[in-house]
Amino acid sequence: MKPEQILQQFLPEGQTYTYRPFGNGHINDTFLVTIPERKLILQRINREVFKKPEEVMENFVLVTDFIRRKVRLKGGDADREVLSLLPTLSGKPYFVDPEGECWRITLFIDGAASYDQVKNERDFYESGYAFGHFQHLLEDFPAARLHETIPRFHDTPNRLVNFRRSVSADASGRRKMAEDMIAKAEEYAYLAPVFMDALKEGRIPLRVTHNDTKFNNIMIDDATGRGICVLDLDTVMPGLAMNDFGDSIRFGANTAVEDEQDTGKVSLNLPLYEVYTEGFVKGCEGSLTEQELRWLPMGAMMMTYENAIRFLADFLDGDTYYKTDYPEHNLVRTRVQFALLDDMKKKEDEMNRITERYI
Ligand code: ADP
Ligand code: GN1
Ligand code: MG
Numbered sequence: 001m002k003p004e005q006i007l008q009q010f011l012p013e014g015q016t017y018t019y020r021p022f023g024n025g026h027i028n029d030t031f032l033v034t035i036p037e038r039k040l041i042l043q044r045i046n047r048e049v050f051k052k053p054e055e056v057m058e059n060f061v062l063v064t065d066f067i068r069r070k071v072r073l074k075g076g077d078a079d080r081e082v083l084s085l086l087p088t089l090s091g092k093p094y095f096v097d098p099e100g101e102c103w104r105i106t107l108f109i110d111g112a113a114s115y116d117q118v119k120n121e122r123d124f125y126e127s128g129y130a131f132g133h134f135q136h137l138l139e140d141f142p143a144a145r146l147h148e149t150i151p152r153f154h155d156t157p158n159r160l161v162n163f164r165r166s167v168s169a170d171a172s173g174r175r176k177m178a179e180d181m182i183a184k185a186e187e188y189a190y191l192a193p194v195f196m197d198a199l200k201e202g203r204i205p206l207r208v209t210h211n212d213t214k215f216n217n218i219m220i221d222d223a224t225g226r227g228i229c230v231l232d233l234d235t236v237m238p239g240l241a242m243n244d245f246g247d248s249i250r251f252g253a254n255t256a257v258e259d260e261q262d263t264g265k266v267s268l269n270l271p272l273y274e275v276y277t278e279g280f281v282k283g284c285e286g287s288l289t290e291q292e293l294r295w296l297p298m299g300a301m302m303m304t305y306e307n308a309i310r311f312l313a314d315f316l317d318g319d320t321y322y323k324t325d326y327p328e329h330n331l332v333r334t335r336v337q338f339a340l341l342d343d344m345k346k347k348e349d350e351m352n353r354i355t356e357r358y359i
Contacts, residue, residue, distance in 0.1 A: 001097040003031050003042055009088045009095045010042075010105050011035065024116050024216060025232070026322045032108070039108035040086060044101050045234070049321065053102035055147035056234050057094045060085070060104075062145060063236050067137050080109050080221075081229055109229050112219040118252045121275045122225055127218045127252065128276040130227030131210060131244055132283020138208040138236070139287055146208065146237050153211055153235055154243045156192040156306045160185075163309040172318035178331055181312055184338045191305050194298060195240055204291055209239035215252040241292045242299025245280050249273060249300040250307060254340050259333050266339035268347050273300070274354045281358045293359045297351035301344050308337035 003019050011017060015035060019042065022032035029044040045053040060083075067082045086105040088095050094104040118124045152158045167175065167182055175182070198204045210217075210230065217232040251258060253272040256265040277296060281288065314321045315330035324330055344351070 001099060001101065003033075006042065006044075006095060006097060006103045007033065009090075009103075010086055012089070023114070027234070033105070038110065041106045041108055042103065043106070044103050047101065050149055050234060052147070052149070053094075054096075056149045057102070057104065059146050059149060059236060060233050061093055063138070063141070063233055066141055067134075070137055079107075080112070083107070083229065083231065083233065109219045111223060112221045112228050114216045114219050114231065116216050117257060118215055118272060121271060123220055123227075124215070124252055124272050125275040125279040126220060126225060126227035127213075127215055127248065128227075128245075128279025129283040130218050130230055130279075131213045131248060132280040133285070134230045134283075135207060135209055135241060135244060136283060136285045136287055141208045143206070143208050143238050148237050149234060153237070154239055154303075154306065155196060156302060157196050159306050159309055159313075160189060160192045163313045166313040166316040170316060172316055174318075174331075175316060177328075178312060178315060178334070181308075181331070181334050181338060184341075185309050185312060188305050188308075188338075188341060191298075191302060195242065195295070195302060198291070199240065204240065204242075204295070205289065206238045207241055208236065209241065209244045211235035211237065211239045211244065211247075213244045213248040213251075215248065240299070241284070241288055242295045243303055244299075245276075245296050246299030246301070246303035247307075248276060248280070250304045250337070250340065252276065253300075254336070256336065258336055259329060260336050261332060263335050263339040266336050267343045268300075268340060268351075270347060270350055270354070273351060277354055277358055290359060293355060294352075296355050297344075297348060300351065301341060301348075304337050304341045304344060308334050308341065311337060 017033055017035045019031045019033040023030045027046045027049050031042040033040040033042050045056055047053060050056045064082050068078045071078045071081045084107045085093050087093055094102055096102050212232050212235045218227050219229040221228040253269045255267045255269050260266060311330045311333040319330055322330060
């Protein structure tokens with residue numbers, strides 16, 4: 001159904017509004033809705049990606065209620081520091097249309113914005129602090145109550161198995177365009193099991209994590225510059241601290257954008273790496289174990305590798321998962337990830353030295 005039909009479920013009759021597509025998320029359909037009093041975000045949850053959207057929404061309500069309570073206890077501003085849903089006119093947290101599509105509205109955080117690129121160290125520090133703090137706030141959340149909205153989301157060895165399956169199947173017939181990247185995926189395949197093995201052996205803890213810590217999933221306050229609110233809660237579920245750290249680095253500490261055509265522009269910005277480390281570790285309030293801290297650089301490499309093989313698998317599958325703007329988009333994204341991983345590998349010692357200062 002069209003947004004205007006959906007909006008009838010949420011807004012009182014006669015309410016005037018305008019709406020337009022919004023943001024650069026790769027998964028959901030997102031619209032900015034403006035009513036005279038305020039701005040709202042309308043989203044259609046991607047059912048190909050989230051097979052059970054009602055479970056996504058159950059998690060959303062549990063997690064936001066939990067954080068809201070903590071924010072209030074600390075005297076924070078619960079209207080700005082955590083996402084709030086606008087219920088339907090019949091009081092439901094979301095609306096399922098006759099086609100089975102699941103829609104929700106969240107309140108746009110006033111006086112703040114999200115950005116697709118890091119413009120300065122301060123903002124990136126703030127995003128690190130906010131994502132670290134988010135994890136800290138969920139430390140005592142009853143993890144067993146959360147649904148696994150995407151099974152084995154950051155199970156990197158399983159991602160590799162699926163990737164190899166996509167290579168063999170070559171459903172799109174594009175494999176010959178990607179042979180060099182497939183070779184790269186195998187060159188770095190040794191990375192895949194490092195965390196999952198450690199988890200199985202009890203050497204690192206399973207926590208409740210965000211799992212999608214891109215810079216554009218944070219609202220930065222216009223006035224104070226603080227990372228005020230964490231967005232995109234669809235993948236909040238049990239996960240690893242290093243992966244939350246690492247995905248932010250992959251996206252935000254790259255000197256180029258995720259889909260830069262010229263891989264010569266891609267590299268790891270070490271000053272940004274450092275400020276993010278400082279912010280994230282502070283935000284976690286001392287909750288990370290020594291092994292987790294030591295593995296923060298590995299988290300950056302792990303998430304860069306995992307995203308590389310996910311983009312490449314989607315290219316080979318024929319672009320069935322991510323939104324793309326042109327036919328080679330996922331291959332371009334893959335090339336950027338591997339260029340970044342090569343640079344991270346070169347700078348591994350420096351990343352370790354930086355991390356050492358926070359242990
Ligand atoms: P996706 O899973 O597709 O990335 P997101 O929930 O991250 O979906 O939404 C996409 C983008 O829309 C975000 O990166 C952000 O820019 C914007 N956005 C989403 N929710 C809000 C909100 N409540 N307030 C302001 N901007 C939002
Ligand atoms: C997707 O939804 P978005 O755009 O914030 C993806 C992440 C990837 C990212 C790559 C649910 O994030 O896992 O790292 O694209 N989200 C999902 O840019 O698959
Ligand atoms: Mg997003």
